[in-house]
Amino acid sequence: MKKKVYSNLDEIVADVPDGARIMFGGFGGAxxxxxxxxALVRKGVKNITAISNNCGTRDGELGLMFKNxxxxxxxxxxxxxxxNHFQERFAAEEVTLELVPQGILCERMRAAAAGLQGFYTxxxxxxxxxxxxxxxxxxxKRCILEKPIHADFAFIKxxxxxGRKDDHCRSRRTRSPGFDRTGARDDARNLCAPYxxxxxxxxxxxxxxxRKLCSTSRA
Amino acid sequence: MPDSAVQEKALLDKPRLTRxxxxxxxxxxxxxxxxxNLGWGIPNxxxxxxxxxxxxxxxxxxGILGMGRRAKPGEEDYDLVDAMxxxxxLIPGASFFNQADAHLMTRGGHLDVAVLGGFQVxxxxxxxxxxxxxxxxxGGIGGAMDIAAGAKKLIVCMEHVTKDGAPKIVKKCTYPLTxxxxxxxxxxxxxxxxxxxxxxxxxxxxPGWIPAEVQKLTGAALLTKGRVPEIHLR
Numbered sequence: 388m389k390k391k392v393y394s395n396l397d398e399i400v401a402d403v404p405d406g407a408r409i410m411f412g413g414f415g416g417a418x419x420x421x422x423x424x425x426a427l428v429r430k431g432v433k434n435i436t437a438i439s440n441n442c443g444t445r446d447g448e449l450g451l452m453f454k455n456x457x458x459x460x461x462x463x464x465x466x467x468x469x470x471n472h473f474q475e476r477f478a479a480e481e482v483t484l485e486l487v488p489q490g491i492l493c494e495r496m497r498a499a500a501a502g503l504q505g506f507y508t509x510x511x512x513x514x515x516x517x518x519x520x521x522x523x524x525x526x527x528k529r530c531i532l533e534k535p536i537h538a539d540f541a542f543i544k545x546x547x548x549x550g551r552k553d554d555h556c557r558s559r560r561t562r563s564p565g566f567d568r569t570g571a572r573d574d575a576r577n578l579c580a581p582y583x584x585x586x587x588x589x590x591x592x593x594x595x596x597x598r599k600l601c602s603t604s605r606a
Numbered sequence: 607m608p609d610s611a612v613q614e615k616a617l618l619d620k621p622r623l624t625r626x627x628x629x630x631x632x633x634x635x636x637x638x639x640x641x642x643n644l645g646w647g648i649p650n651x652x653x654x655x656x657x658x659x660x661x662x663x664x665x666x667x668x669g670i671l672g673m674g675r676r677a678k679p680g681e682e683d684y685d686l687v688d689a690m691x692x693x694x695x696l697i698p699g700a701s702f703f704n705q706a707d708a709h710l711m712t713r714g715g716h717l718d719v720a721v722l723g724g725f726q727v728x729x730x731x732x733x734x735x736x737x738x739x740x741x742x743x744x745g746g747i748g749g750a751m752d753i754a755a756g757a758k759k760l761i762v763c764m765e766h767v768t769k770d771g772a773p774k775i776v777k778k779c780t781y782p783l784t785x786x787x788x789x790x791x792x793x794x795x796x797x798x799x800x801x802x803x804x805x806x807x808x809x810x811x812x813p814g815w816i817p818a819e820v821q822k823l824t825g826a827a828l829l830t831k832g833r834v835p836e837i838h839l840r
Contacts, residue, residue, distance in 0.1 A: 414668040414705070415691030417684060440705075465746035474743050484744055489667060490709025490752035497706045510713060510755040513732075513786040516747070529786075 396426040403540060405432050410496060410536075411439040411449065412543035415467065419448040420544040428452060434459050438496065438538055440489065442466040442473035449473070458482055462536060464489035488516060491533055499535035507532055617819055618771050622795035623812050623837065625765075630655040630839050632721060632763050632793040636662050640718035641711075643667065643753055645735075646690055647723035648763040657840075663697075665717060667749035669708045672700025689749065712749060713756035720757035722750055724764040724792075726779045729826035731789040731801035733762060734781035745782070754785030766794035766823055773825035775799065775806065796820050797828075798837060805829050810837045 393399045400423060403409070413419030427435075428451050435458045442463055443450030452458050453472035462485045466473055476482040487495070488510050498506060507530035511517050521532040623631065629651035636642055636652075638660040644650050653664065653675065664673040666688045673688060674695035682693035711717060726734040733754055737745030754760060767773055775792060792799040797820050798810040808828040811820050813836045821828050 414689075415687060417668075417687045417691065463746075465748035466744050467746065477744050478742075486744065486747055488747050488751035489705070489749040490713055493705040493709065508713070508755070510751050510785075512755075514751065514783040516751065 396422050397429060399423065400426045400430055400432075403427065403430065403432055406434045406436075407432065407540060408436040408438065408538040410538040410541040411437060412541070413448060414440050416444050416447060418544050420542040421448060422544075423542045424449065424451060427457065428455055431455070431457070433457055436460045436462070436538075438462045438492075438536055440464050440492065442470035444469045445471060453482065456481060461485070462487060462492065464492045486516070491516075492536070495533055495536040496538075498533075499537045503535060505532050505534040614771070614822060617822060618767070620819075621814065622766070624795070626651055626655075627839055628763050628765075628793055628795055631798065631837050632761055633657065635761055635791060635793070636660065636719055638662070641665055641671070641716065643712065643717050643720040643749075643757065645720070645722035645750065645753070646748075649721035649723055649761075650690060652721060652763075665708070665711060666694075667705075667708045667712060667753070669703050669705060670694075670696070670700060671703070671711070672697045674700070709749065709752045712752045715756055715758055717753070717757045719759045719761060720753045721761045721763055722753060722784075724762040724774065724789075725781050726774050726776055727762055727764075727789050727792050727801075728779045729775075729777055729801075729806050731787045732779050733760075733784045733789050734779040735762075735784045737782045739781060747784075750784050754788040757788075759790045760788050761791045761793060762789050763793050766796040766820070771823075773823055776825035796823065799828065802829075807831065808834050810835055812837055 411419060411424070435452065437449060437452070437458045437460070439449055439461065440463060441448065442461060443453055444467060446454065449458065450470065450472045453470075453476050456476065459481070460483045461473070464487055466484070473482065477484060491508060491510050494506065507523065507525055509528050509530055512522070512529045512531055517531045523530060625648050628648050632649070633652045633655040634657065636656070640662045642662045643665045644652055656662065663671060665671050666673050668687065668689050670688070674697045677683065677686075677693035677695055681695065684693060686693060686696070688694045712720070722733070722735055724733055724735045725738060736747050736750055764774055766775070775794075789801050791801070796812045796815055797808055800807045800809055806826055806828050808817055808820065808830050811817060811834055815836075817828065817830050817834050
């Protein structure tokens, strides 16, 4: 069985190649796998396709990767008011953006995980989002066809994990629910790291179909 | 200056509701026991003005049902934020879920009321609220399209006219659309307007305003049924 628990972050991302498609968990400033993002920055991978709700907050979250010009395409719903590094690259046409309604973004990720080739939705009908998409009327409603989004890796942030014995991770409150549990169900390999260095949790690398992620937290 | 332009200028200087008062008026539209999503901007202020006698359950599209008030200083937990990324609290019985389930609720008709901000609303109830043509940057959709497509009742809270005095309630939206025929009610600093099959029905006007004045600042025809009362804030 492949090694799952690593003692340092750089080792986890060692085999992430240039051109990889990576899903990132997180919503706004909460729940982004910042330690893993920093490891990608140190590694200097290029030509990344990122799938993420947001595009970073100044130097935070994906901001660092845009600053370093490592991302060439991003699929996102809300770049965010302080995604200045992204906006600079976007204005300079160094990065392309596919803007997707938030719920459709995660549903397309979920479709990939669930082995569905797409689905029809009323969301976005008659808007820029519908451009170039097949349209038909179902149950009396205008709908557009949305296709799955696949990835090679899903990066998520865990609150704690049982790295030695198994590959369970838990998240905390709204930190994870963002996109983590949606993306991490895809056949991508999930890389997750505890949020704070020095925490007791070991670093985990989780193989597909072998994890039980983030059980729903109680309030 | 022609007479009509002078009149319009005078109207633009007339007192209107504040953003807080728009929120306060919109809060009266929420029925007791409703599941509610509040968008960015004025809608987000509504939680502070809920009538005491009603209980509503706030949904946040990042994955909370049962969101409470904003966290006070010292209480903030940055793992517990609302869709504007502001630290919030929970009410007893609150739950967390993933993004896909959060939007299952928005699209699937499980929200009784959603309140969004708007740049333009058309007489058919089309909404434009995510990008201003020609503005710098990429724009951002977020959860607005899912919410607009699925909420049982959609209220839009916004100023009645732009900073330059141009109507935001129009015959046809010229800004990029968020959704088609999705808006049910518009609450502005001048009026409460319902989108009905026959057109836009003026339900209430701001204190000191008359329907004809509101019509002058509106880009689509407003229908009235008898005397139009003034907005009453408790």
